[in-house]
Amino acid sequence: MIIGVGALGSSSSEMLVRAGVGKITLMDRDYVEESNLQRQQLFSEEDVKNQTPKVIAAKNRLQAINSHTIIEAKVIDVGVEELDSIAEEVDVIIDATDNFDTRLIINDICQKYRKPWVYGACVASYGVTFTVLPDETPCLQCLMDHIPNDGATCDTVGIISPAVQMVVAHQVTEVIKLLTDNQDALSGKLIAFDLWKNQQMELKVATLKDENCPSCSQAKYPNLEYQAQVKTAVLCGRNTVQIRAGTQKNFHFIQFKEHLKDLNLTNFFSNPYLVSFEIDPFRIVVFKDGRTLIHGTKNPQEAKKLYYRFVG
Template sequence: MSKYSRQELFTPIGADGQLRIRGAKVFVLGAGALGSSGAEMLVRAGVGELTIVDRDILEWSNLHRQQLYAEQDVVEQLPKAAAAERRLRQINSDVKIRGVVADVTPENVLELFEGHDMVLDGTDNIETRLLANDACLQLNIPFFMGACVGSYGLTFPIGVAEEQPCLHCLLEVLPPQSLTCDTVGVISPIVVTTAARQVAQLLKYVTGAELDPRLESTDLWTDERASMEVKNMKKSSCPSCSAQPSHPFLSASEVVRTAVLCGRDTVQLTWPKNRQVELAPFADSIRETVSNLLHNPYLVSCEYNDHRLVLFRDGRMLIHGTKDITEARKIAAGLLG
């Protein structure tokens, strides 16, 4: 009996639909809650290839909703993308799975997405969603947007129909701060519900079913829901999806970029590609200066001046315990010169 027999028995998919699912190469943007849940469904469904990318390492506070991970992964301080890759390979060996430990930025987003047929949204911030929106429009592949906090989630499939708006058309401006799981919390049922809707849309698209690009939301606690026909929100002047788009979120800079991770009391510094720090020599150089030094193939982590620091192989450093960019730069400079 085939692994996928019950899925093929579902008439709208059938044997033909299963072949199409088998041919799909999916990029999962983020290996947090939505990314975990969506990736597991897609791998079980038998997609051909799945790449999952994430910039973060596992923490205890992830486990109540990020279904690919277990306590030992946190103890080992594994990057989410590495732990996700390991677990997904255990689930279905038919699927070619690749976990990538990286921050998705204007510099690398096109290179990362290239070769995939679609992108599933599992990121945790609107800025990265707008970046993915631009990159998917440029590459002409769909982006299955999803977001959730508290007991509330929303979805919107982009690039699945002629003459539909993109995320930039709907948002117009980037909000200075938005609700996050770290500020208002989240419960796992809304994660699974939101991811389920994203994956259902993706499977409909892959198998050639008609897919209406509606903006939809659900609140599982208050039992509210909304579903909007947003076709007439497409803007002919949109910088992301008009006839002559400029894709503004793809513009990269060459300097060390800084970002305060919203609600996390953490600053992230990102070094440009030509100025990256090598992990092993860095670990050796700070051995006497720092405490609780940990070095694995993916990262160096340590305590320094009452802050926890994590340097990743791709040139990013997370400085926990501060929201102050200047202080973060000073701490990094204290170790890196």
């Protein structure tokens, strides 16, 4: 199963279909936009014109490459219920998402059903990947304090396509090892790189497995609980959607504010309590505790898309 069919998801799905994988399930909530074409290789200008959902456009292209692969395309906003209903059936999950909220849900679902998954992320020229094996390796919850995160996203600082392909190369290779029963060949390391700066790091993380981790050691799966999930609410009469992060998420307001200052955003404003800016036709206000107002829409899905683009 591939969760997210953007840059990482479109590239990894094509590699696996060409490799002859028998069945792939694609999950993504979004449709194809012009800005996607720079790095999301399965899509075309025709898909942009038709606002084709990414999973549908991807399936059409992938079936033309290999008609023998069974491809399930699910146009959904991936959450706990969606993953809980299918995770037990799959062999391995590829993380190709754009936010840590979904990744932490993937992490706990995979711990719950004892499924391996391959974490991957990239922005600008930087990328990182790690294969999580339940009961054997640290999980993402264990590693959260060791993974750099400055709030940058592909939409705020861009990304170069070679960084995508480097992450995909690592992710897909690990998946092929798992599908062919070659676990002894797995990397076992957190791999990070910056192509622009000619830097690469491979970190042995076995000792970072936390005996008190609620996800992989205590089997409490905190990220599957309601209070840990992102919540949206349409504010009556205001053409605004409010978004609250889960109670367990830490929001680094000062760091976030400093990052936004460098982006030359329209009508940027900040004070000790909030930061606001405009992305025509929307106005986004982020409070010190991470609570966010998306003015200019009543659509929770549209609001969440903007939230993950700019709040990260």
